[in-house]
Amino acid sequence: MDRLANTVRPYAWGSTTAIPELLGTAPTGEPQAEMWMGAHPGAPSRLDRGTGPRSLAEIIDADPEAELGPGAVRAFGPRLPFLLKLLAAGSPLSLQVHPDLAQAREGFADEERRGVPLDAPHRNYKDANHKPELICALTPFEGLCGFRHPAQTADLLEDLGVDDLTPYVDILRASPEADALREVLTAVLSAEHHAISDTVERTAVAAGQLAAKGGPHADAYAAYAGLAHHYPGDPGVLAAMLLNHVRLQPGEALFLGAGIPHAYLSGLGVELMANSDNVLRCGLTPKHVDVPELLRVVRFEAGDAGVLRPEDIGGEEVYDTPVDEFRLSRFVLAPGAAPHPLASATPQILLCTAGTVRLHADRDGQLAGAPADGPAEGPAEGPAELALAPGESAFVPAGERITLSGEGTLFRATVVA
Template sequence: MDLLTNTVRPYAWGSTTAIPELLGTEPTGEPQAEMWMGAHPGAPSRIDRAGGATSLSEAIAADPEGELGPAVVEAFGPRLPFLFKVLAAASPLSLQVHPDLVQAREGFADEEERGVPADAPHRNYKDANHKPELICALTPFTGLCGFRRPAETADLLEALDVGGLKPYADILRARPEDEALGEVLTAVLSADREAMAETVDGAAAAARRLAAGEGPYAREYAAYAGIAGHYPGDPGVLAAMLLNVVRLEPGDALYLGAGVPHAYLGGLGVELMANSDNVLRCGLTPKHVDVPELLRVVRFEPTEPEVLRPRTTSGGEDVYAAPVDEFRLSRYVLAPGSEPHDLDDRTPQILLCTDGEITLREVTGGGGGGELVLARGRSAFVRAGERVAVSGSGTLFRATVAV
């Protein structure tokens, strides 16, 4: 077992207090947005073994099968296939979408062939992998996920009573659903920002007014008004109005597959994803928005977001089901004096304590082994084949591989 030292990313949308509170450290006054746990080359976790301090990525590269197990290496190659994060959003993240595996491979190969520098601001594909992800709320958490039914969005836009929105509402009513969503999103993202500013500001003012009422979309209007407060005049505000607003309570989760537009608006959660950094942005950002490539990747189909709640196994493990092999998220909620729980040791795992204090004990043939105590906010890497039992009082999240 290896205690992890993790990097916290200071993105501008991050909370100044949520991650420090989880870690029991003093806030710096700067935003602290994401704590990365894993072996992603952008910010690999550090471990301390007999040979000295090293990065988890270097340890895996030195002995892939010993760290990951033969099954994981065979399925995904000599790398940890997931990235685990704590995410703390104080303001909205960019509206974005992720490619599927074929799109990622094709897009990456194309940009490599064209010689687009890896750090170029207009580069879309950082790697050849897809990026399905799962967010589980630790506090009340709000986000956008997937397109709403076009006819319902037309109702929402018409109630704002802003002239510049009428053509979009008409399209949403007149065209087949996939065509309508594609046409409106294309029009919004291709429009001149200055020309759109009056419509966006008018829609934001109307949303603030309607959010105070008791209409059918009051919650949605409140979310859109909040977004507009952070991104005044941004056409991405109108793109956001095409999407469902989702609120998660602590313990609820949301799975985000390829092609589904989404954005996190606020809250603290744990996020588990395939080990990729491929993001195509749709707005609410000063970063590059490649509209043609975005339209190739987005799935223009209305969806009803499914809030995931865990299924508890006979062993006391709360499992969040997701249709991917690269990762598996689960949780143990342990009461004082409860019996230890033995963890499956076939694949590598990262364990994170989010509440209380959890003890990890190596299980050996003779019964006794090493011990590691995780306080709130601390995490550990457990190699494949290393049998561990967990006990204590608190909440432990477990990230592992589904193969």
């Protein structure tokens, strides 16, 4: 097992205080949006096995089966298939969706054939992979997730009393669900800029007034008015009003599958996703919005946001999701509790978010199915014990047995293989 040194990404929407508070460091005054843990080429974690710092991506490339395990390599190829993050939203992120695997492969191949540079601002597909993701709240967390039922959205829009919204209300009431959602989203994102900007401004004023009055939709109206404050005149504000507004309490989570429109608005969370950069934006951003491609990817299906709560399986609290590239679980270690053995034939990243958690390596043997000789650089060459404080993390190669002890909270990211 190896302690990780991780990169914090300074995106403009990041909180200036949330990640420093977790790490126990002084704020820099600059936004600190995401801390990445993994082997993504954009910001791979680094570790030192006695020969100096090296990137986790480089170490995995040197001997994928030893680090990831044969099962993970067979299932996902010779790379770590997930990326773990701390995400700290100080202001809203863009409204976005992610493609499914077939769409990502087709879109990436098409842009490659057309010679669209990978760093081009209008490029949609940075790789050929899908990007399902899970966000688990560490603090109260606010977001938008999935389409609200059209009749409910029609009521919410009608109560605003903005005449420009009447055509959308009529469509949402009269058309079948998928047709209604598609037609309204298309109309909003394709409208003439000046006209839609005026509508957004009037809608934001009305939403702010209704939020101040209270009532069952006050939180949602406040959120939409806040979006308009951050992105004045952006048609994404109206697109966002089609979505469920959700507040997560610490320990609750959301799973975002392919084609589900979503946006994170505020809060600190642990995010786990497939290792991809593919994002199609619907608004709330100055970046490229490809409306035709977006409409091809979005799933026009309404439903509840689907808040996840973990299931306790022998002291490990597991967040159940329908993907194999990642699996997130949590250990809450109480004072005086017996050490908790932890073994896996797949790679793991362990992240402490509260207290102090100690990792003890078992040097007596490895799991059945793990490489007989261990990783090329060998977990036995690493420390026999690591103590993780909040915000600190460790990489555990496939097949290494460890035991958890201490008092605190530890998140475990691994794969299903």
